[in-house]
Structure formats: structure tokens, C-alpha cells
Amino acid sequence: MKIIEIKNIVKSYKLYDKPADRFKESIHPLKKVYHKDFVALNGISLSVEKGDAIGILGRNGSGKSTLLKMITGVLTPTSGEIQVNGKISAILELGAGFNPEYTGRENIYLNGLMMGHNREKMDEKIESIINFADIGSFIDQPVKLYSSGMFARLAFAVSINVEPDILIVDEALAVGDTRFQTKCIDKMKDLKRSGTTILFVSHASEQVKRFCNKAVWIKDGKIESVGESSEVVDRYEDYMRNDTNSSEEMKKPPKVEVVDPDFILPSNPDILALITKVEINKTAFKTFDEMNVEIEYEVYEEIIDDLLLGAAIYTPNREYIFGPNTFLEKISIPNDMGRHKVKYCIPQIPLLGGTFCLDVGLFNNEGLVNIHYKENSVSFTITNKYFSEGLVYINHNWEVLK
Known part of the structure; x- marks a missing residue:
């Protein structure tokens, strides 16, 4: 059963050098063009089956987030068609859908309402959401006081505890600590087993390979590859390894923690x-x-x-x-x-x-x-004396046939 059907989606934007150029263009008697067209997505077609876990890969600016925002209805396509058959729960941007002046508890009800749940339904879920978020007394503080980690916890807690048909996660795991990532992945596994369709954006391609059964690689606004997650991830990683324009940020080595030679528990509880x-x-x-x-x-x-x-x-x-x-x-x-x-x-x-x-x-x-x-x-x-060429030695044999 197709739960999402995307047909030849195009999303383009008009870019202006100055805000006044937009007004000049709208009133110019000869229809003079002041903008440049930028095509974020160009002819995307994709079918998603119910119960699929699909990883979406691509460099920053490739169009991943634009695609997810159109699936959720936050953006409308310039042309093409999107059909969604189910209730969507999405974590697209930290704080999206949150009123900064409301407390965390009030925002839970607000988000539930936006997802189609009345107050009585959210009363049944509120304690499990608060327990999952695990942000202590901050649940009754305005969310404008929250750190990015608290935003992620609350957004995740709401999104995955409201029984969605489709869960969309756009890089939200990147800001959580290791303990919270583990809890989120476990909950996403439960949703996956129960038949929830999951669209998952991550720069950690190993997460895509191990969690998702399918993957889509978007390059310059077009689908470069789609299929089994392990195959698509391998193609994407090969491209990233050999692409001289890859982001320098992705090449930076991770920070390495230092511990005392004697076994001492670290003061940071997030170091497991x-x-x-x-x-x-x-x-x-x-x-x-x-x-x-x-x-x-x-x-x-x-x-x-x-x-x-x-x-x-x-x-x-x-x-x-x-x-x-x-x-x-x-x-x-x-x-x-x-x-x-x-x-x-x-x-x-x-x-x-x-x-x-x-x-x-x-x-x-x-x-x-x-x-x-x-x-x-x-x-x-x-090092060795010359006896073969290449990178690795592969066992082999020669046989003269004629």
C-alpha cells in the first residue's frame, strides 16, 4: 500500500539581490525581471510503501529538507503532485511548532492539537511524553529558556508518542546526547515494528544503513539513487570520498575525550x-x-x-x-x-x-x-618486494586453456 506518492515535484524560488527589487518587478510596466531562479528540487518522483523506513541522504543544500517540508505541507511545490495517506508527525527544525512564551507542558497540548488530538486524548499521553522528554522541572518553564538539547527532547517526545502513521525526522538526533539517542532509536524501532512509516534524514550514513530498509540519495535537487539502504549508502559514501568539493566541516576529526589512567567515573553523566x-x-x-x-x-x-x-x-x-x-x-x-x-x-x-x-x-x-x-x-x-600490483592481494590461479 502506497502511503506517500510523489510525482515529478519541482520547487523553485525567486532570488532577489535587494528587497526593493521584488516590488520593482511587480510594478514594472515592461515586466522587467529582477530575480534569478533557484531550483531546489527538480523533477522528484518517489513512492513510499506503508511500513517503509527510508533514509534520505545528500549534502547540505541538496534539497532533503525542502522535500520533507513539502511532504508535511509546510511548503507547496511549484509544480507536481504529492499524495499523503496518513497522519504525519514531523521533527523538521528545533522549536518548529513551539510557542516560545508557552511552557513545555502547554506546548505539548498545542502540538497535539495541531496533530489532530483533542485535549482529552493528550491528557492520556501527557505523562508518557513528559517522562520520555526527561527535562525535569523545565517542563513548566517557557521553552524560550530551553537549550537545543531540551528542544530536541521535547520535540521528539511529542512526535513519537502520538501514534503517527508517518514519522519524519530531519537531523533531530544530532543534538541529543548518547543516552537520549539510544532511547529515541529504541522508540523508533518500536514504531517501525508496529508499521509506522519513517522518513529519516541523517549525515550518519551508518545509521541509515542499519535502521532503514530503503534509502534515497538526493544530489543537486534530483534523485541520484534509490533502492536498498546498504547499496545506496555505499554509492553515496563512495561519491563523498572522491568528491573534492566535500565540506571541510565533514572532514574534521571528532573530539577525543581524555580520561585518567586509573578507572574513575567521569563527572559528565552523558559519557557512557x-x-x-x-x-x-x-x-x-x-x-x-x-x-x-x-x-x-x-x-x-x-x-x-x-x-x-x-x-x-x-x-x-x-x-x-x-x-x-x-x-x-x-x-x-x-x-x-x-x-x-x-x-x-x-x-x-x-x-x-x-x-x-x-x-x-x-x-x-x-x-x-x-x-x-x-x-x-x-x-x-x-612494504614488500615487488610481486604483484594493486591495493590488496586476492587468492587466484591461472589456467592455460589453449
Whole structure:
């Protein structure tokens, strides 16, 4: 059953150099044009089935948010048609739909009303929404006093507790702390299992790959690729790796927290676990040498459910070579409070030559939530006498047939 049908959508804007040019254009007797046309979306067609979880990928300015705003009715298309068969709950911008002078509690009722729920219906849901938001006494303070994190908590709490047919999430997870991200992902999984259709925008492509069954890549206002999430994500990441115009902001390494060598609980309760040490058996290898990496990490919760450890090999240009994790390979790692150590072993490394680095990360929720990530935690080189060409050695044979 198609719950959203988008047919040849175009959205264009008139851009003026000065506000007065808009008025000049409207009254000019010869219809002189003062504007430039900007096409944000150009011929988008897409069908969404009931129960789909669709990830939407694309660089900033590609048209992702414009598309979602037209699906929700916030924007109208310049041309084309959108049919939506169901009740939408959307988190598009922090604070959207909130009256800054109202308290959090009053805004819950306001948002419920906008979604078609009367006060009696919201009375039934108010406590579960407040508990989910978990912002304490601020629930009875004007939302103009809220931080971006509080906005995200309240917006998410309202949107996913009103039984929507369609949930739209546009980068809202990016401002939440790790603990809240985990709670949101768990709730989104419940909605997904119950048949809710989810449209999910995230720059964290691994979240799209693991949470969504389908994905759409929008490039310069057009659909570049649509299909199974893992395939579309791989195409998108390959493009981003090789695109020389990629945002420098996306290339910045993440901040790395520092902890005391002795096991001490951090003062920040949002730090759930940290990778504290990564050691490699040597830094100069030959092809087919054994590589051993010891990864030490600390857990600051009694238990972190679904904790997984990943390791990924990259070239210095951030070309992704190989990245297994313990969840995919059904390996359980210690997830209780304390210091733990895991060894990652490649019995015969097949790389032919060059310099490489290893990223290490702790995640949970099947890799959807990043708890701690260390980019370029160790580096190493591969050298050998010439015996083949390329990046990796692949077992093979030759056979003369004639």
C-alpha cells in the first residue's frame, strides 16, 4: 500500500539581490525581471510503501529538507503532485511548532492539537511524553529558556508518542546526547515494528544503513539513487570520498575525550564509555604478516545493552578499506562497568603496500548510536618486494586453456 506518492515535484524560488527589487518587478510596466531562479528540487518522483523506513541522504543544500517540508505541507511545490495517506508527525527544525512564551507542558497540548488530538486524548499521553522528554522541572518553564538539547527532547517526545502513521525526522538526533539517542532509536524501532512509516534524514550514513530498509540519495535537487539502504549508502559514501568539493566541516576529526589512567567515573553523566588505549603489535608489516590490535575501553554504566566494537582500516585519504564489528560477526564483548580489553586479529593481512590507519569505535543499538569514536587511532605501513600490483592481494590461479 502506497502511503506517500510523489510525482515529478519541482520547487523553485525567486532570488532577489535587494528587497526593493521584488516590488520593482511587480510594478514594472515592461515586466522587467529582477530575480534569478533557484531550483531546489527538480523533477522528484518517489513512492513510499506503508511500513517503509527510508533514509534520505545528500549534502547540505541538496534539497532533503525542502522535500520533507513539502511532504508535511509546510511548503507547496511549484509544480507536481504529492499524495499523503496518513497522519504525519514531523521533527523538521528545533522549536518548529513551539510557542516560545508557552511552557513545555502547554506546548505539548498545542502540538497535539495541531496533530489532530483533542485535549482529552493528550491528557492520556501527557505523562508518557513528559517522562520520555526527561527535562525535569523545565517542563513548566517557557521553552524560550530551553537549550537545543531540551528542544530536541521535547520535540521528539511529542512526535513519537502520538501514534503517527508517518514519522519524519530531519537531523533531530544530532543534538541529543548518547543516552537520549539510544532511547529515541529504541522508540523508533518500536514504531517501525508496529508499521509506522519513517522518513529519516541523517549525515550518519551508518545509521541509515542499519535502521532503514530503503534509502534515497538526493544530489543537486534530483534523485541520484534509490533502492536498498546498504547499496545506496555505499554509492553515496563512495561519491563523498572522491568528491573534492566535500565540506571541510565533514572532514574534521571528532573530539577525543581524555580520561585518567586509573578507572574513575567521569563527572559528565552523558559519557557512557570511552576507548582509552589502542596498541598494535608493530607499525611496519609485510603482506601476509599477522596484525594484532589490542583495544582497551572503559564502561561507566552498570550495563550498556548491545555494546559493540568496530575497527576500520583507511588510507591516509580516508578511502575505506575494511571495517568489521563485533555485532555483525556475533561476538559478545564485556559491557559492564569497568576496564576491558579486546584483541582484534588479522592472521594474514592482504594489503600490498602503502600507509594505512585504523579507526576504532564503540557503538550500541546495532551500530546506530556512536558512543565513542577514535579516528586514526594507530597507523602502519605495508612494504614488500615487488610481486604483484594493486591495493590488496586476492587468492587466484591461472589456467592455460589453449
